[in-house]
Amino acid sequence: MKPLLVITAMALVVLAADQATLDRGQKEEGLTCTPCHSLRLVHSQRLPKATWNKELDKMAGWGAKYQDRDALLEYLVANYGDDKPPSPPAMSADGTPKKKQQ
Amino acid sequence: MPFSRRRLFATLASAAVTSQFVKAADEPVTIAGKRPMILHNDRPEDVETPVRYYDSWVTPIDSFFVRQHLPRPAAIDSGAYRLTVNGMVSKPVELTLADLGKLPQFTVPATLECTGNGRGFYTPKVPGIQWMRGAVGNAQWRGPRVSDVLKLAGVNTSAAYLETDGADTGVASTPDFVRSLPMSKAMHPSTILALSMNGQTPAIHGFPARLIVPGWDGTSWVKWVVRFTAQAQAGTGFFMNPAYRYPKYSLPPGTPAKPAELEVIEGMPVKSSITAPEDQTKIALGLVTIRGFAWAGENAIERVEVSTDGGSRWRDAQLSPEKLPFAWRLWSLDWKPNDPGYYTILSRATDSAGRVQPMVSPWNPSGYLWNAIDRVGVTVEKTA
Numbered sequence: 001m002k003p004l005l006v007i008t009a010m011a012l013v014v015l016a017a018d019q020a021t022l023d024r025g026q027k028e029e030g031l032t033c034t035p036c037h038s039l040r041l042v043h044s045q046r047l048p049k050a051t052w053n054k055e056l057d058k059m060a061g062w063g064a065k066y067q068d069r070d071a072l073l074e075y076l077v078a079n080y081g082d083d084k085p086p087s088p089p090a091m092s093a094d095g096t097p098k099k100k101q102q
Numbered sequence: 103m104p105f106s107r108r109r110l111f112a113t114l115a116s117a118a119v120t121s122q123f124v125k126a127a128d129e130p131v132t133i134a135g136k137r138p139m140i141l142h143n144d145r146p147e148d149v150e151t152p153v154r155y156y157d158s159w160v161t162p163i164d165s166f167f168v169r170q171h172l173p174r175p176a177a178i179d180s181g182a183y184r185l186t187v188n189g190m191v192s193k194p195v196e197l198t199l200a201d202l203g204k205l206p207q208f209t210v211p212a213t214l215e216c217t218g219n220g221r222g223f224y225t226p227k228v229p230g231i232q233w234m235r236g237a238v239g240n241a242q243w244r245g246p247r248v249s250d251v252l253k254l255a256g257v258n259t260s261a262a263y264l265e266t267d268g269a270d271t272g273v274a275s276t277p278d279f280v281r282s283l284p285m286s287k288a289m290h291p292s293t294i295l296a297l298s299m300n301g302q303t304p305a306i307h308g309f310p311a312r313l314i315v316p317g318w319d320g321t322s323w324v325k326w327v328v329r330f331t332a333q334a335q336a337g338t339g340f341f342m343n344p345a346y347r348y349p350k351y352s353l354p355p356g357t358p359a360k361p362a363e364l365e366v367i368e369g370m371p372v373k374s375s376i377t378a379p380e381d382q383t384k385i386a387l388g389l390v391t392i393r394g395f396a397w398a399g400e401n402a403i404e405r406v407e408v409s410t411d412g413g414s415r416w417r418d419a420q421l422s423p424e425k426l427p428f429a430w431r432l433w434s435l436d437w438k439p440n441d442p443g444y445y446t447i448l449s450r451a452t453d454s455a456g457r458v459q460p461m462v463s464p465w466n467p468s469g470y471l472w473n474a475i476d477r478v479g480v481t482v483e484k485t486a
Contacts, residue, residue: 035273035274036273036274036276037143037145037146038143038144038145040141040142040143040144041142041143041148041231044142044143044231044232045227045229045230045232046227047227047228047229048226048227051227051228051229054229055229061275062272062274062275062276062277063273063274063275063276064274082226082227086222086232089140089141090140090141091138091139091140091141091152092130092131092132092133092136092138092139092141092144092149093130093131093132093138094132094137094138095132095133095134095135095136095137096135096136096137096164097135
């Protein structure tokens with residue numbers, strides 16, 4: 001079954017390459033997006049690739065300096081594309097003053 | 103790629119930074135002074151009011167939504183605060199909080215709604231904070247009229263716009279938050295420079311001084327106001343163009359806007375929201391009070407109708423007594439379903455100018471002004 005082995009090996013290489021790209025994209029996100037805003041702003045959205053691409057252009061205009069823009073775009077589409085289910089709403093913790101114990 | 107010690111160091115450093123931020127994103131976030139809120143962004147703060155908190159005409163500050171475009175400015179010392187009034191004026195002035203406090207003070211009840219409230223309902227999805235029902239609140243704003251403030255500087259009657267700048271500034275190259283308001287609206291007796299909100303001065307909501315533009319989109323209500331400039335023309339910064347503009351002619355969903363056909367958003371549309379029962383919840387067979395609020399920009403709410411059968415039959419809801427322009431009215435309707443099962447509840451508001459909440463809110467590329475008839479689904483269950 002040599003052909004199957006070859007195909008499997010090739011698929012593994014492709015998958016590994018994809019995962020490596022996504023990992024690089026995530027690293028880029030942590031470096032480039034977070035100086036200005038938290039990642040919740042990114043992760044709460046579900047957008048098609050063309051729209052994520054435009055967002056990256058907008059952020060570049062506002063000073064984002066990408067080192068790995070293509071990987072970032074792939075990562076955003078793979079995790080926060082418009083075909084992904086909406087993110088469950090996150091809640092903040094209670095920030096009201098604690099009532100004094102009786 | 104040739105190995106270099108510098109590159110290795112840079113890689114290690116970036117990995118450390120990444121893990122630090124990823125970790126931070128997963129940790130609980132507390133917004134000082136706020137009850138648990140729907141958290142869209144914690145830096146800067148963008149938090150939404152869960153609908154179950156809405157049970158009073160005045161929304162308490164501890165549950166009032168927050169939308170920041172830019173990081174909050176450092177706390178403003180009330181003694182050091184200065185408001186610059188310049189531009190087309192006969193005598194530019196710098197005013198202290200004490201100067202503003204000496205002017206006649208007015209209380210204006212008004213509903214503040216984020217321009218993008220309801221963006222999360224649009225299909226196809228558009229970028230921006232995915233607000234649902236809770237980027238809106240009603241408060242008592244108090245301070246001097248903007249017209250009285252401008253008189254202190256001798257504003258030129260030919261000035262057509264008032265530019266307002268807040269103390270917040272951009273990060274990296276993000277644009278400063280500056281807005282222009284037509285002078286006719288700035289001089290309206292209900293347009294005030296609020297020095298308090300529900301009797302308090304929360305910095306997170308723009309105090310010590312916030313512009314109140316009743317009936318207009320939240321973007322016009324500039325926070326931490328430090329400069330008024332009377333001008334002949336509207337400003338051209340990002341937050342006037344292209345941001346916060348709406349297509350003059352409706353677009354097919356998912357298509358780009360034509361920049362020349364985008365207009366500045368001013369007064370808000372007529373709208374109602376259902377706050378109870380909550381969407382996709384289960385309720386016991388018996389008497390149910392359906393509740394919500396309705397508001398209409400510069401108009402007052404005339405009527406709210408509710409359907410519990412998907413829109414076949416409509417009944418008038420009871421409205422709270424204050425029928426005012428700018429401020430919302432609470433509404434409620436008692437409903438006793440005869441049978442268990444799944445029900446679709448709708449609410450539809452009509453305002454004093456005859457505007458009726460539409461069935462479909464026009465899609466637009468920035469997801470502004472969602473005001474479709476509100477809709478929740480509930481499962482009514484027999485109790486044992």
